[in-house]
Amino acid sequence: MSVLVVAEHDNASLKPSTLHTVTAAKVFGIPIHILVAGHACGSVAESAARIPGLASVQCCDDPRYAHFLAEPISLLVTNLAPHHTHVLAPSTTFGKNFMPRVAALLDVQQISDVIGIKGPETFVRPIYAGNALAEVVSRDRIKVLTVRGTAFDITPAEGGLTAIDVIPKAEGFDESRYIAGELSKSVRPELTAARVIISGGRGMQNGDNFKLLEVVADKLGAAVGASRAAVDAGFVPNDFQVGQTGKIVAPDLYIAVGISGAIQHLAGMKDSKIIVAINKDPEAPIFQVADYGLVADLFVTLPELAEALDRCDSP
Amino acid sequence: MKVLVSVKRVVDYNVKIRVKSDASGIETTNVKMSMNPFDEIAVEEAVRLKEAGFVGEIVVVSMGVAQSQETIRTALAMGGDRGILVQTDDEMQPLAVAKIMKNIVQKENPELVILGKQAIDDDSNQTGQMLAALLGRPQATFASKLFLKDNRAVVTREVDGGLETLEVRLPAILTTDLRLNEPRYASLPNIMKAKKKPIDIILPSALNVDITPRLTTLKVTEPPMRKAGIKVADVHELVAKLKNEAKVI
Numbered sequence: 001m002s003v004l005v006v007a008e009h010d011n012a013s014l015k016p017s018t019l020h021t022v023t024a025a026k027v028f029g030i031p032i033h034i035l036v037a038g039h040a041c042g043s044v045a046e047s048a049a050r051i052p053g054l055a056s057v058q059c060c061d062d063p064r065y066a067h068f069l070a071e072p073i074s075l076l077v078t079n080l081a082p083h084h085t086h087v088l089a090p091s092t093t094f095g096k097n098f099m100p101r102v103a104a105l106l107d108v109q110q111i112s113d114v115i116g117i118k119g120p121e122t123f124v125r126p127i128y129a130g131n132a133l134a135e136v137v138s139r140d141r142i143k144v145l146t147v148r149g150t151a152f153d154i155t156p157a158e159g160g161l162t163a164i165d166v167i168p169k170a171e172g173f174d175e176s177r178y179i180a181g182e183l184s185k186s187v188r189p190e191l192t193a194a195r196v197i198i199s200g201g202r203g204m205q206n207g208d209n210f211k212l213l214e215v216v217a218d219k220l221g222a223a224v225g226a227s228r229a230a231v232d233a234g235f236v237p238n239d240f241q242v243g244q245t246g247k248i249v250a251p252d253l254y255i256a257v258g259i260s261g262a263i264q265h266l267a268g269m270k271d272s273k274i275i276v277a278i279n280k281d282p283e284a285p286i287f288q289v290a291d292y293g294l295v296a297d298l299f300v301t302l303p304e305l306a307e308a309l310d311r312c313d314s315p
Numbered sequence: 316m317k318v319l320v321s322v323k324r325v326v327d328y329n330v331k332i333r334v335k336s337d338a339s340g341i342e343t344t345n346v347k348m349s350m351n352p353f354d355e356i357a358v359e360e361a362v363r364l365k366e367a368g369f370v371g372e373i374v375v376v377s378m379g380v381a382q383s384q385e386t387i388r389t390a391l392a393m394g395g396d397r398g399i400l401v402q403t404d405d406e407m408q409p410l411a412v413a414k415i416m417k418n419i420v421q422k423e424n425p426e427l428v429i430l431g432k433q434a435i436d437d438d439s440n441q442t443g444q445m446l447a448a449l450l451g452r453p454q455a456t457f458a459s460k461l462f463l464k465d466n467r468a469v470v471t472r473e474v475d476g477g478l479e480t481l482e483v484r485l486p487a488i489l490t491t492d493l494r495l496n497e498p499r500y501a502s503l504p505n506i507m508k509a510k511k512k513p514i515d516i517i518l519p520s521a522l523n524v525d526i527t528p529r530l531t532t533l534k535v536t537e538p539p540m541r542k543a544g545i546k547v548a549d550v551h552e553l554v555a556k557l558k559n560e561a562k563v564i
Contacts (some may be wrong), residue, residue, distance in 0.1 A: 069481070070444065070454055093474040097456050100409070100444035109410045109529035112439045122533070127437050128332045132341060135533040175484040176453035179469065183476040192475070196563070220564060228493065238459065238473045238494060245353075245433065245493065247475065253563040263331065270541055274561045276553065291544035291561065294553055304550040312554055312564070 001120070002031040002055065006077055006089040006099075009036065009044040011066065016193045017090035019157055020149035022051060025088050027117040031055035033084070037076055039066035045164045052160035062169040067181075068094060071173035074101035079170050081106055081142050085120070091146035091248075092192075099146050108140035115151035129244040129267035149192060150250035150271055184239050186224075188214075191242065194223035196253045199242055199269075200235070201227035203258020203279065203298055207235040212302040213257060219309040225249065225269075227259045243268035258298045261286025278302075316485075317372045318361045319425035320395065321416060322354040324379055324386040325436040338534040341436075350386045353431025355393075355498040356491040360461060361429055362394030363496065369463050372396050374423055378407055378415060384514055391509035392501035398514035401522070409437075411526035413445035418522045420450060425486065427468065432457050432490040443490035453483035459494040 003025040008015040018034075025032045032053065036045045037060040045059035058080070064072045081087050081102060089095035091113045103110035116124030118135065123145065127134050191197060198217050200210055210224065217224050225247070226240040242249055244267040254272035259265060261277070261284055269275070270289055277290035280297050287293040294301065326332055326341070327349040333342040350358075364370040375395040377383040380402070387398035401415050420428060433440035447454035455461075455470035459478065462469040463485075472479045473492045501509070519526050547553045557564045 067479075070447075070456070074448060093457060093472075096440050097444065097454075100441035101448035101454075103441070104410060104413060104445035104448040107410070109408050110439070110441055110445075111530065112441060126538070127535070128326070128341060129435065129438065130538060131332050132334050132535050133538050134535050136530040137533060138530050140529055173453070175487075176455075177482045179480040179482050181474075181476075181480070182478045232493065237477060238492075239475060239477045244435070244438070253557065253561070264328070274557070274563050275541070275544075276557070287546075288543045289541045292553055292556055293544065293546045294550070295546060296549075301550055305554070308550050308554045309564070312558060 001085045002033060002083070003028055003086040003088060004080060004084040005032060005034045006087070006095070007034050007036045007044065007048055008090050008092060008094045009038060009041065011038045011041045012043060014044055014047050015090070016154060017092050017149050019051070019154045020152045021088050021090045021147045022155040023152040024114065024117060024147040025086070026053070026155070028086060028120060030085070033058060035060065035077065035080060037065040037073055038068070039063050047157070049162040049164050050158050050160050051162070052156055054160060054162045057162050057164045058167045059164050060167050060169055064169060064172050067178035069173070069176055069178060070098035070101055071176055072170065074098045074105065075173065076170035077102045078105040084142065086143045086145065088145050088147055091148045095146045099144060103144040106142055106144065108142055108144050109138065110144045110146065111136060111138060112146050113148045114145045115148050129263055130270065131263065148248055150248055184237055188217055189221065189223045191223045191225050191240070191247050191249055194251050196220045196222035197225050197249055197251045198222050198255040198257065199225035199227065199259060200230055200257050201259030202229040202233065204230060204235055210236055212299070215306045216302060216309065219306060227265045256286050256290070257302065259286055260284045261289065316370055316426040317374065317423065318364060318370050319374045319376060319420060319423055319428045320354070320357045320361045320390065321376045321430045321442070322358065322386050322390050323351040323377065323431070323434045324348050324383045325351045325434055328352055328435055334535055334537045338536055340532070340535050348382070350389050351431050351434045353433060353491050356493070356495050357429040357431050358390045358393050358395060359496045359498040360491060364463065365394060374399065374425065376401070376416065376419055378403065378412055380404055387514055388509050389501065391512045392506040393499060395512070397512055400514055400516045401519055402516050403519050405526065406528050407526060408528050408530060409439045409441035409445055410529060411524070412442050413449055414524045415519060415522055415526065416442070416446045417449045418524055420446070427485060427487060427489060429489045429491065432492055443488050447488035450488070452486055452488055454488045455481050455483050456490040457492040458489050459492050461489065461495065
């Protein structure tokens, strides 16, 4: 029995999602192997090798994996999977894209978005936007799981010294081709890794007003997020979206500004440690999950908040 | 060219679901059911491709209970041409759905299959990718833009870091994300017309596909509830609470 964890990375460094997934893999108490598939990704394999407690790091370095297209990655993982009892990947757009292909090629039913591991065959996962939790048993010979990062702490990244095995590439797939990426550049932390998040909703009224949030975010070292309404309205790009079909986050502090609190948004943030809601509508559902609610006009409140945080920084 | 679209009948996205007291599942008696929102986007995209002259025929497929016919009718009223219902009262997990879809795709030979990226009931986000793998075809998931050009689809995808553009050779499988389009409401005349469009009803047994569920659900429970906290009077009280009580700043 062993686990294969498929690492998420950008050919330069490991994503934190990988470290959360390794923590989930540790629950099984069996040897953990990590696959780093990419192109010119040697430094990623080296950092994977420094994660304590791994049985092996398998590195497959080839141009066909440069952009992590689902078709070639799934062929590679499918070839390796029969050596393991469990195959895990983060439940991010990376893992969601290729893991169901692996499951189908292995003829097993994937278990998506695992938030609890009760045993080698028993898993807990959210359904209905997290409004219910299903405990399921899989009798498939290989368990294919995507893991929700917020449910598992980050594993230590340093201290290990695992040997790196270079493994051969699998078959190629030439019917899909990567053309371009427009990745958002931000000086702020990534949403899924941030300790503090401040998110704006429809109440922000336009994209320019997000600057008011950014001022507060920078004082808190926070990431900036958004509700679906704000993304649909074009205030901010899609990668800001927190919710059922966007990013799932669980920071120490989540500040929801001008967000009414549709269940689809709550699904993405209700596991945050502390939730603050700022909304001028006292009936907004967001207040039902907020630890601290402030009924106020955000255009007055945000500048006040920025100023108050300045004062609280000074001794 | 022909497009095949799949639609699923799910609990309406506005319904606050209730977990059954015996923990066996979700209460669905007397609950409003609708087309999965991502599938509406899939239907809309197919209809737009037809209106733009790229597509000749739109086939709408659903699987599930007899009432799924209503979901197919909705898609036909939006602009679909004909429907196929694989009728069953049994639970259908994504792998089984993908196997049945594969069977239908092999008979219908569409150049493009468009599916919602996930159903808002089980939130699995698997069927499109599984179908693509079973057919050995390229996929473009989480699509927010689609262009067809010379037997290829150029697709912009919503990924965690932003956007990504792929080119896939047809036939291909596409799954929709929220920003691909805004689905139309069917007009009354189109709803009337849809009543006359054909729907084939077939049983899974006729397709010779094993749809036995692989996962057994032991129990379905409510997640721990968050309780509402307190209201603060102003920003100064808020900052003081965050600093001294919650200790998060």
